[in-house]
Amino acid sequence: DIQMTQSPSSLSASVGDRVTIACRASQSVNTYVNWYQQKPGKAPNLLIYTSSSLQSGAPSRFSGSGSGTDFALTITSLQPEDFATYYCQQSYRTPHSFGQGTKLEL
Amino acid sequence: EVQLVESGGGLVHPGGSLRLSCAVSGFTFRTYSMDWVRQAPGKGLEWVANINPDGSEKKYVDSVKGRFTISRDDAENSVYLQMNSLRVEDTGVYLCAREYLSGHLWPWGQGTLVTVSS
Numbered sequence: 001d002i003q004m005t006q007s008p009s010s011l012s013a014s015v016g017d018r019v020t021i022a023c024r025a026s027q028s029v030n031t032y033v034n035w036y037q038q039k040p041g042k043a044p045n046l047l048i049y050t051s052s053s054l055q056s057g058a059p060s061r062f063s064g065s066g067s068g069t070d071f072a073l074t075i076t077s078l079q080p081e082d083f084a085t086y087y088c089q090q091s092y093r094t095p096h097s098f099g100q101g102t103k104l105e106l
Numbered sequence: 107e108v109q110l111v112e113s114g115g116g117l118v119h120p121g122g123s124l125r126l127s128c129a130v131s132g133f134t135f136r137t138y139s140m141d142w143v144r145q146a147p148g149k150g151l152e153w154v155a156n157i158n159p160d161g162s163e164k165k166y167v168d169s170v171k172g173r174f175t176i177s178r179d180d181a182e183n184s185v186y187l188q189m190n191s192l193r194v195e196d197t198g199v200y201l202c203a204r205e206y207l208s209g210h211l212w213p214w215g216q217g218t219l220v221t222v223s224s
Contacts (some may be wrong), residue, residue: 001168025209034210036151043217044143044151049210087151091209092157092164096141101150 002026002090006099013104017078021102023071023088032092033071035064038101039084047086048073080106108132108213110202112201115218118192122222126187128202136160140178140185141192145217148150156205157185170196192222 012018015025023033033049037067040083046055048064056058061076075082088099114126128140141156155176164176175188184208185202199219203211 015146032209034208036211038151044211045214046210046212049206049212050208055210055212072181089151089153089209089211094153095167096153096156098143098151098153 001030001095002093002097004088004090004097004099006086006088006102008102009100010103010105011088013078013105014106015080018074018076019078019102019104020075021073021086021088023073023099025069025090025092028068029090031067032090033064034089034091035062035073036087036089037082037084038087040049043101044087048059075104078101078104108204109206110213110215112200112202112215112218115200115220117221117223119224120192120194120222123188123190123194124220126189126190126202126218126220128185128187128199130183130185130202130204131203134174134185135178135197136180141203142176142185143203143211143214143222144198144199144200146163146195149184149198152198154200155187172217192220194222196220197222198224 004051036050050062085103142154157176173191178185193222199217201217
């Protein structure tokens with residue numbers, strides 16, 4: 001099975017900051033990496049799919065990059081509503097595993 | 107509006123069974139793969155299973171193989187997760203989601219809570 005490892009596990013930042021969350025796959029997953037945002041008590045929400053495609057309705061301050069084994073989610077100019085937990089997921093091969101999550105805190 | 111609504115969760119003893127349902131509306135159900143994902147209390151997301159549009163292919167995470175069965179009923183616009191031989195570690199919120207061709211999941215239901223405890 002493919003393991004997805006996110007770093008850091010938690011991150012403190014301020015409104016207006018630029019932050020990057022990394023995700024590494026245990027083997028190549030081409031560009032089949034997706035990013036989700038989850039707020040407490042809510043279902044996850046898709047932000048980025050296939051590494052760098054912005055989901056319709058997601059703010060343009062979110063961007064994704066990478067291919068092979070190394071991926072990143074970048075948020076430019078953090079807004080108050082961005083403080084949440086973020087997960088990467090590979091959909092290259094089942095089981096479509098998730099990273100352990102990165103909690104973004106104010 | 108696309109909607110997914112899960113039901114069927116509850117409290118069950120170890121070794122027991124539950125059948126979860128996910129009723130969908132707002133899109134052509136029979137053309138999409140569907141997934142189940144779970145989240146243990148205070149933990150991260152774990153992909154559980156998926157089923158392809160015609161129901162001929164079903165995939166599972168190793169920890170549930172042989173115990174859980176995913177199925178779908180296009181007439182009912184629903185996907186199901188039959189869970190047998192439940193263990194304490196199966197406790198969590200179970201969410202269903204629509205899967206696109208590249209494997210990304212959107213949208214998601216709000217989930218149904220399964221508690222396995224003696």
